[in-house]
Amino acid sequence: MALTPVVVMIKGDFLYHLIAVDSEQTVAEVAALANVIGMGRMRPDCEGRTLAVRKHKTTEPFPPSMKIADTGLQPMDGLDIYPV
Amino acid sequence: MLERSEWYDIARQTNWTPKFVTKEELFPAEMSDPYDIPQELWETYDEPYKVSYSEYVSVQREKDLGTYSVKAAVARQNFVQKCDERWRAILKFHFGGVALAESISQLGEARLVRFGKGPGMRNMATFGLLDELRHGQIQLSFPHDWVQIDRQFAWTHKALHTNEWGAIALRHLLDDIFISRDATTTAVMLTFAFETAFTNMQFLALAADAAKAGDVAFSSVISSIQTDEARHAQIGAPVLSLMVKAGKKKEAQKILDISFWRTWKMFSLLTGMAMDYYTPVAQREGSFKEFMEEWIINQFERQVLDLGLERPWYWDILLDEIEFFHHAMHIGSWTFRKTLWWNPPGATGPEERAWLEEKYPGWGETWGRLWEGYSRPILEGKEDEPQSLLIVCTMCHLPMIHRPGTWPFPLRTYNYEGRDYLFCCEPCQWIFEQEPDRYKGYVTLNERALAGEIMPPTYEGAVKFMSLDNEDAGRDGTNYAWAFDNQAAKARKAG
Numbered sequence: 001m002a003l004t005p006v007v008v009m010i011k012g013d014f015l016y017h018l019i020a021v022d023s024e025q026t027v028a029e030v031a032a033l034a035n036v037i038g039m040g041r042m043r044p045d046c047e048g049r050t051l052a053v054r055k056h057k058t059t060e061p062f063p064p065s066m067k068i069a070d071t072g073l074q075p076m077d078g079l080d081i082y083p084v
Numbered sequence: 085m086l087e088r089s090e091w092y093d094i095a096r097q098t099n100w101t102p103k104f105v106t107k108e109e110l111f112p113a114e115m116s117d118p119y120d121i122p123q124e125l126w127e128t129y130d131e132p133y134k135v136s137y138s139e140y141v142s143v144q145r146e147k148d149l150g151t152y153s154v155k156a157a158v159a160r161q162n163f164v165q166k167c168d169e170r171w172r173a174i175l176k177f178h179f180g181g182v183a184l185a186e187s188i189s190q191l192g193e194a195r196l197v198r199f200g201k202g203p204g205m206r207n208m209a210t211f212g213l214l215d216e217l218r219h220g221q222i223q224l225s226f227p228h229d230w231v232q233i234d235r236q237f238a239w240t241h242k243a244l245h246t247n248e249w250g251a252i253a254l255r256h257l258l259d260d261i262f263i264s265r266d267a268t269t270t271a272v273m274l275t276f277a278f279e280t281a282f283t284n285m286q287f288l289a290l291a292a293d294a295a296k297a298g299d300v301a302f303s304s305v306i307s308s309i310q311t312d313e314a315r316h317a318q319i320g321a322p323v324l325s326l327m328v329k330a331g332k333k334k335e336a337q338k339i340l341d342i343s344f345w346r347t348w349k350m351f352s353l354l355t356g357m358a359m360d361y362y363t364p365v366a367q368r369e370g371s372f373k374e375f376m377e378e379w380i381i382n383q384f385e386r387q388v389l390d391l392g393l394e395r396p397w398y399w400d401i402l403l404d405e406i407e408f409f410h411h412a413m414h415i416g417s418w419t420f421r422k423t424l425w426w427n428p429p430g431a432t433g434p435e436e437r438a439w440l441e442e443k444y445p446g447w448g449e450t451w452g453r454l455w456e457g458y459s460r461p462i463l464e465g466k467e468d469e470p471q472s473l474l475i476v477c478t479m480c481h482l483p484m485i486h487r488p489g490t491w492p493f494p495l496r497t498y499n500y501e502g503r504d505y506l507f508c509c510e511p512c513q514w515i516f517e518q519e520p521d522r523y524k525g526y527v528t529l530n531e532r533a534l535a536g537e538i539m540p541p542t543y544e545g546a547v548k549f550m551s552l553d554n555e556d557a558g559r560d561g562t563n564y565a566w567a568f569d570n571q572a573a574k575a576r577k578a579g
Contacts, residue, residue, distance in 0.1 A: 005534055007475055007495060007506075008472070009486075009492065009493040009495070011491050011492075012488055012489075012491075013454075013488065014412050014415070014416070014454065014485050014486055014487065014488045015416060015419075015474060015483065015484075015485060015486075016474070016475040016483075016484040016485070016486070016493065016495070017472035017473070017474065017475070018472060018473040018474065018475050018530050018533065019472045019473075020541070033471075036471045037470075037471050037472040039419065039457075039458070039461075039468045039469075039470065039471075040457045040458045040459070040460055040461045040462075040468045041415075041419075041454040041455070041457035041458050042454075042457060043457055043460065044453075044456070044457050045457075056492065056495050057492075057495075075534075076504060076506075078495040080492050080493075082491070
């Protein structure tokens with residue numbers, strides 16, 4: 001288990017978030033964080049929808065079952081979370 | 085008795101020839117004038133507003149008498165005890181942000197007094213320094229009486245000594261443009277960019293809103309201060325004019341562009357939220373955008389062009405930010421409200437929403453939509469707490485935000501000497517790139533969290549780091565009345 005700080009941006013939101021992701025977490029678990037860190041303001045956009053996660057400035061999302069340890073994320077990399 | 089005009093020009097020519105030190109030792113370039121403006125040009129510095137010491141003392145005495153009389157009269161009316169929490173939020177925010185900033189500006193004026201190369205500039209700055217002493221004292225004095233009514237007023241003196249995020253942002257700005265540069269640059273940054281451009285708006289616009297709100301004391305204090313600002317803010321324009329004459333237009337433009345942008349960000353937070361959210365709709369004189377257009381876009385731009393300079397290169401970015409930046413600061417600071425020393429009202433009930441949509445077409449689809457999202461847990465009686473830390477900009481130290489609706493967000497990073505720096509916008513990054521060695525060592529809130537200084541590295545840890553893990557921590561100023569009012573309005577509409 002290792003924590004990596006990343007910059008999270010959620011589609012429809014206005015804030016940039018600093019969170020620590022665990023190397024053992026799956027991408028799907030990180031995507032679900034959008035409901036939590038986006039608080040009430042993002043729930044209408046995110047709740048009940050499938051959320052994808054990709055590294056900032058890339059186009060392809062990570063597979064939902066992939067572990068964070070396998071994504072190659074470095075500290076302070078950007079992560080886009082968006083409904084698909 | 086001679087008239088002032090008969091003796092003033094002779095009496096203030098104090099550029100004597102030093103005998104015991106060289107001129108370079110008396111006025112070192114790094115403290116006085118790194119632009120090497122010829123002394124003959126400095127001799128032509130002509131202050132637009134001339135005043136003698138006896139005139140100054142006489143006028144200031146009258147001003148203080150008037151303002152402190154109002155203070156005594158208002159104290160008997162218990163205005164602060166009775167006023168709306170929304171108005172109290174403005175008072176707490178203003179005094180906490182401004183009172184000690186006035187004290188810091190004393191150091192900037194003092195640098196002009198000692199190291200300014202124009203005799204008239206030194207003379208005006210002497211009065212400017214005395215002005216700032218008065219401004220610091222008067223704005224500490226008024227809220228001091230209110231601490232017994234509401235302990236958050238103690239942050240008037242406390243805020244700038246803490247690690248509260250807004251206080252860090254303000255200190256970084258003031259350190260940069262008030263007290264850590266040479267006298268020539270400080271004259272431009274402090275008196276022209278900060279005071280001429282923006283304090284007008286904060287003080288005059290807010291004085292008008294205060295008068296409408298019935299806050300005679302606040303209106304009187306800030307109007308009294310603004311009469312001083314209007315005088316000593318005139319130090320900078322002749323300096324810019326001299327720089328242009330000396331062939332230093334490029335350098336003049338650069339220091340103006342840096343300080344103007346840095347100041348804009350802070351006033352967008354300070355004035356923008358107060359005018360468009362905290363002030364009740366019935367008492368609003370106009371929107372923040374309207375005041376920006378009148379005071380900055382029209383008046384300041386004309387002044388810059390008249391001096392032979394250009395509008396800052398980022399003018400279009402500024403026009404765009406006027407539309408949204410303070411909306412983001414309001415909802416962002418409200419979201420993280422425990423990190424504030426005042427109680428911000430959500431202030432997005434039916435009446436406010438209609439006003440905001442009229443002043444900022446499209447507000448409802450962007451910001452209004454986010455506020456609606458916040459309503460649901462509130463109406464269900466749940467307290468929705470942040471579960472992340474915000475990212476702050478390396479330059480303005482305000483939370484990094486982006487206009488909702490565009491995707492993906494830009495994530496501006498700049499690598500310098502192997503380290504990545506994050507910026508909220510192009511002008512903030514440009515300022516860093518102009519003098520990276522000046523700014524590179526500063527440790528942001530995020531870096532403090534990563535370094536283990538904020539423990540635990542969570543919202544609660546940040547609140548503690550900011551000395552707000554007590555009764556001072558902000559809460560919604562109207563107990564979420566805006567959310568319940570919206571619900572009631574929807575129910576009425578549904579019949």
